[in-house]
Amino acid sequence: MEKWSIGSYRKPFLDVGYFHSNAASGTVEIGEKDSEFALSSESMALLDATLKGLMRDDSEHWPALRQKTADPQLQDIVAVLDDAGLIRESAPEHTLVKKQQLLQQALEEAWSALQGQRFADRDAARELLDCIADTSSRPFDALYASSSNVYLVYARVALQSWAVICPPAVPAAAALLERLLGEPPREVTVEFSAFWVSEVRKCLSVLTWLLVRSQQPGAHKLCTSVLAVDAEDLGLNLAIRLERWGLDFLAEQGSSQYRTSFSNDNDRRDALIAASYAQEYYITDRFIDLICPAIAQRLPRPLKKLARRYYMEEAGHELYELKTCKSLGMSEEALHTALPTPFAQLLCDFYTYFATRDVVSYFAAATITEGLPGQENLLNALSAEFSSTPLFNNRPSRKHEQLNDKLAHQYISRIMLSEVGELSVAQQRSTATAYALLLELTHRAWEELHRLHVVNRRPPLNYAMDDFL
């Protein structure tokens, strides 16, 4: 961290309620409510005027004080007053009024996007509102079984995860859903605290997209039955059984349109490659965050040590994907101004949800993002073969892939779950369900890139909620 100084303020001012000049003794006493400091000077009038000036944020002294070029004596006095907490900030940054205005804009954007798609499924809106109102903790299997429409299941799980990691998104989502039920738009008051509207807008983008996709073909769950569980078993064995179940599930999914769109006669392949790496970046950029809720729990010491080690082994890896994105012409700023793909957001939200609520499910599903043992990284192989972008360089992503291999992360679920001992049937069923949800989500994430960038011909980065529909 940087040392705190006057330069750390945007618009500082001296905030004192007690100010008393004593011409006879040549001192000025100041403080928040009572006298805290007595300052004296041969030029009493100058001291008095300077201090009074500093009580205004437009004092001519502040620019020099912020740049450390003011008179050294004044610089020292102000530093002491700052350490004592008498210098305050007056810049109106991120005010509550501004946040509320931006929230209304984001809600309008979501509403217009849904209107543009003629979304009119009041039942779906009603069900999701009921889901928000129901704060009882439901077992995950029940949540998963609540609909055969996978996007409505995703919406329910997303709302649960936002309640933990982005609480202002929940009342914002409720306001949008109420409007879909025909209620007049209302001024929504949301407690933002440390949260910014940009993250709430990303959540609203996801919700808007989920609602629209829930009405389109292909919304039925692909997974017809999760891994069968009929007896207690060791965590390690569950990890291995899930790996095998996962490979079978993927083999059943038939040909991937994403995979087949990598060909030299597809004029959309470069956009698809760039979009794929952007999605990889969005996921790796939040990847270590997901491990933290698991680490925070009072786990057995060996498991906690492994979770901490996993965190350290992943820290900074987003830079590999960022470098590859940059070689494809996407700057860090552009990546963060754009809206992340809904699937990238859901994947990170869901993993965080499981790391918070059910560490066994989190660790069991960790290999889905790491790559199941024996699976190759298709994106790196295909992009090297088919990219025609002149400066394209996926060496950083390749390095990430090799590091992943070296760190044995394809075995992360076995490694973690070998420390949890025997698991009940109920826990295994929950975990099998969570695994099915996350594996199908990951599978769909790639196919959605095909829909968006090949079929809909969208550019790699997109900035409006409507762009994803």
Ligand SMILES: [Fe+2]
């Ligand atoms: Fe990594």
Ligand SMILES: [Fe+2]
């Ligand atoms: Fe990894």
